Amino acid sequence: MTFALDRFDLDDFVAATLAEDLGEGGDITSAAVIPIAARFTGSMRSREEIVVAGLPIAEAFFRALDPQVLIERAVEDGERAETGRILLRVEGRAQALLTAERSALNILQHLSGVATSTRRHVDAIAGTGAILLDTRKTIPGLRALEKYATRMGGARNHRMRLDDAAMIKDNHVAIAGGVGEAVRRAVAAGIERIIVEVDHLDQIEPAIGAGATHLLLDNMGPAALREAVAMVGGRVPTEASGGLALDTIREAALTGVTYVSVGRITQSAPAVDIGLDFTAA
Structure with missing residues (x-):
């Protein structure tokens, strides 16, 4: 399902955020340490009780750097997630996933924080x-x-x-x-x-x-x-x-x-x- 918001361009947002993080030289750590052919699987988990918001945006960061990444979403935006709950699973090129990790987490942690605070007030x-x-x-x-x-x-x-x-x-x-x-x-x-x-x-x-x-x-x-x-x-x-x-x-x-x-x-x-x-x- 395509994620769309009025007057918001997801592709532009992802590209600008990654450009800010990558700089001119890119992810020099992953490039030096991780073999180009290496693959990783991983799970994104909540470490506290939250209301989830931003999963489609987090996923977009992984897809931007690895178009063939496999993503399995375990919850949907708007749902409550208890401590330890898996939010999504990813499998793909290790260099790409490690490079996208921080940008994906930053937006998901922030938006889920907003949703969690909002739900407490509601x-x-x-x-x-x-x-x-x-x-x-x-x-x-x-x-x-x-x-x-x-x-x-x-x-x-x-x-x-x-x-x-x-x-x-x-x-x-x-x-x-x-x-x-x-x-x-x-x-x-x-x-x-x-x-x-x-x-x-x-x-x-x-x-x-x-x-x-x-x-x-x-x-x-x-x-x-x-x-x-x-x-x-x-x-x-x-x-x-x-x-x-x-x-x-x-x-x-x-x-x-x-x-x-x-x-x-x-x-x-x-x-x-x-x-x-x-x-x-």
């Missing part, structure tokens, strides 16, 4: 009715992949790009001269989705009255969130955002908000421990 709000959203707090150049990983972890993608929707924040409001005026300008520009960051409860009515379609309730505690939800009365979706952590997200979700958004699931997710152990065939 589990934390289970049963509240709130939906977890990701943010644009992503590593430059990796947004499509990191937002793919959050989907594998159970979140819903928020804005992918600045042109997906207007998001009016405090600086926009300050320059425009007020929440209502900022929203009216967005409406006049013909923008259909207008998200407004609300710092104070008294901004709610001006924002909705001017045409906001979504309110981001920024850095509000549970009491303020409940009051805001009551004031909105279901007229537009509400989103709790800012300062939420794994130990506080459920309390925010229980206030009745439509969404909770967490930047740390992409911005601060630690890479998980996955290893690739080769055995001579």
Whole structure:
């Protein structure tokens, strides 16, 4: 099955990553130590409990350097994998597999880390009715992949790009001269989705009255969130955002908000421990 994401070229990503790693001289260690005809088999295993994301991309690195490599996938992206679980098996030219190993592991460890962190937050709000959203707090150049990983972890993608929707924040409001005026300008520009960051409860009515379609309730505690939800009365979706952590997200979700958004699931997710152990065939 072909791996495809909107506005993401897997072949270009693999080529650029390998070029960065190979440098001008290539993998001088493998070239010097491993006979060109040598073949290796190996298993990629999780060394902790994770949610898997990025296997098709990891596989692409092996295929780029050994088009005849044999790959057997043991799990699929989005699945939980316990400690010691085999994720995939590979068999092919030893030099090629060793050269691709680090690039394949780097992306798989990172994306699985994002998916694992995301799933923990999704589990934390289970049963509240709130939906977890990701943010644009992503590593430059990796947004499509990191937002793919959050989907594998159970979140819903928020804005992918600045042109997906207007998001009016405090600086926009300050320059425009007020929440209502900022929203009216967005409406006049013909923008259909207008998200407004609300710092104070008294901004709610001006924002909705001017045409906001979504309110981001920024850095509000549970009491303020409940009051805001009551004031909105279901007229537009509400989103709790800012300062939420794994130990506080459920309390925010229980206030009745439509969404909770967490930047740390992409911005601060630690890479998980996955290893690739080769055995001579």
